[in-house]
Amino acid sequence: MSLSLNDVKRIASLSRIAIDDAEAQVVLSKLSGIFGLIEEMQAVDTAGIEPMSHAQEVSLRLRDDVVTEEDRHEEFQKGAPQVEAGLYLVPKVIE
């Protein structure tokens, strides 16, 4: 597999990371090296092997459907870049 500059820009956009042409060129060469390493996996015959998604084969616990958290929004919002009336502010989305 070989990546193109457009691939890198598309991946960056999917990742929500701004990238300019010069930076994309550098990233392209690094990612190509990394994918060269990853490609070694393709030669392995894994037919019939069950994927292992987790180190411990345990199922998720269930808990009672009750409120366990107290309202600490003021404390949590202290670190937010922009807050007004208990709401997080972002640039206008709907005109």
Place this chain on the structure above:
Amino acid sequence: MLNKNLKELSGMLAGREISSVELTQEFLGRIEALNPEINAFITVDKDISLKQAQEADRRIAQGNAGPMTGIPVAQKDIFCAKGWRTTCGSKMLSNFVSPYDAHVIERFDQAGAVNIGKTNMDEFAMGSSNETSFFGAVKNPWDRRAVPGGSSGGSAAAIAARMAPVATGTDTGGSIRQPAALCGISGIKPTYGVVSRYGMIAFASSLDQGGPMGKSAQDLSIMLNVMAGFDSRDSTSLDRPVEDYSRSLDESVAGLRIGIPKQYFGEGLDPEVEKVVQDAISQYEKLGAKIVEVSLPNTRLSIPAYYVIAPAEASSNLSRYDGVRYGFRAQEYADLVDMYEKSRAQGFGAEVKRRIMVGTYVLSHGYYDAYYIQAQKIRRLIARDFTESFAKCDVIMGPTSPSTAFDLGEKGDDPVQMYLSDIYTIAVNLAGLPGMSIPAGFASNGRPVGLQIVGNYFSEAKMLNVAHQYQKNTDWHLRMPSI
């Protein structure tokens, strides 16, 4: 004082030979003197530390002390600690003051330990050299031209330079064991699920595991007694009976079956590292252990499998950094998407961005089966290799790292070379097994060499016993760099 183990320090505190405030001041002074050069700590807060020490002294006076009461502990800056800046080594969180405590922090608070500061680390724990930290590289106390390893390099360097008696670390692909090896200290990554991940900033959730770092296996056992245990707030925390990890330290290793995987002694291993590791294994034979050959044929594949799985999980975990709820937000932007993209482009460093992009790609439509699922199948093959090996042996031993600490800047520009240095540690995380590293000697360049001990699931007490017996018969773990 600086070279004393936890039992000795605890005894001195109990016998009123020293107060926790004095002990804390001693280490704070050491940090003040050495940190400008070593850069092991990102944040030090004397007021908080000394307040905790006063509280510990009260507890000791009341006769309420436990084995860690009044002991200074350096906390990796990946653990959220209420009122402390918690950065994870990133510009993204450079002004984040945590409103809550991680489970590990709570446990140390309950034990009466003193938080002596937050240690430097690779950004979001992504690195093997500590060079990706937004707060600058950490220097190896044994040789300041060398890296301390990563990602828990600040914790390892802090212990090696005796700026803290013990520290916490986290290990996703070797981040406790490799810096422990490169800095000549001890560290253990427990079985996945033993230490709660609550409040431990997520990198790759199916691999991340917190654990203790210190001078000796005995110190690690005391630390692990505090850190381990069920926590309902981590959905993968295991509900198991409470263990005393010190219980079998003094057992003999006569008859112990040590598995030696031939794949850990092949091409790419520095001959001097090999010699030190072989000498350590010979020491175990003298103590009555038996050597068994085992095979881990898929070792080489652990690197590509890991560098698909870990970035995939990271790309998902790090999507939370959007410049809205907390963390860094870019100054100028045109609209919402532009704000996300610029905040993330400016807030993350190059390695973190690369891993997010690799992860995004391998999870994207059309590539998911070829990369992500294939990596998970290989993960199963790797776990099976260990299961088969542990049918024949009690522990597996080998080198922790293929070389001693490399020079600062040596691999910084080549991610693939950096990734290859994780060859002996990664498979353990993929399988979810416990692994540790203990100091076993030095190479001719004066840099430390670590012996890796891998155990079967939940065999931490056994591994600590095996390490302790070695440390009773050697003094590598007591060596200090001359600073």
